[in-house]
Amino acid sequence: MKSIAELQALRDEMQGKIGIRHDSDAGVRVVVGMATCGIAAGARPVLKAFADEVGRRGLTHVSVGQTGCIGICQYEPVVEVYEPGKGKTTYVKVVPEMVPLIVSQHLVNGNPVVEYTIGSAK
């Protein structure tokens, strides 16, 4: 059974790591629209998939968070990626199956997955 004591060990392990994120503004930010429109369209498993994938790869320069309604409800679930110095990329109609490619191609290698972005949406 999972117990809170494991967290102390986790803290000791993480404090030894270089590059642990303390200032989320310094790295890449992934935000998922989590208003009524986003949730109804399937944003929750998308946010979970980003958090899982970023965790699995140990990407300490990436933070995964949420925002409210972005204003383009017909394109939900909407995910925005903010990169320092590079601006914003908007992914639309995102499903969890798209997440590994966005993480590996964009968050790791810096190349947006153009076919999933709002510019390619019909």
Next chain:
Amino acid sequence: MMQDLSLSILDVAQNSVAAGASFLSVTVDEQPARDLLRVVIADDGRGMTPEEARRAADPFYTTRTTRTVGLGLPFFKMAADLSGGGLTIDSAPGAGTTVTAEFGLTNIDRPPLGDVDETVAVLIQGSPDMDVLYVRRLGDRQMSLDTRVLRRALGDIPLDAPGVSRFIGEYLAQHTRELLAIDS
């Protein structure tokens, strides 16, 4: 309409985030002997005036300026009303807000509960500076997760750090399985 109640819980809890809450509690209380499912979402956010609280479950009332509808609470209220229960809002300016929804547990029109664990995990991930107390009760047994306890163990490691997110997910899954006596 949300597919299940756990999505409505996530949606209604976003109101607490928007209200500047530093503490949110989510209680899912299943009482088979009374054929009752009760969901309580309570925060210490800025609260509402009596007029705002009265109109909060009206789909054509919203405080946001981007459009003229707000469907989070109306969906939740509709689900409760349709399954032989109801929804009440207890709020006052500066005193936080408590939303209580009751459902007929075995009512055929009650939406399924859905994945409350994922709702709680995503709430914590999405608002790592807010504290969350999650309690799930079944009869006289219960499980809980309290981020204030996690924070004491974690020191300055944030709740949305990757290892912590994984711990929270696994902790919720294991304790839920044990509460519901599901063989893993």
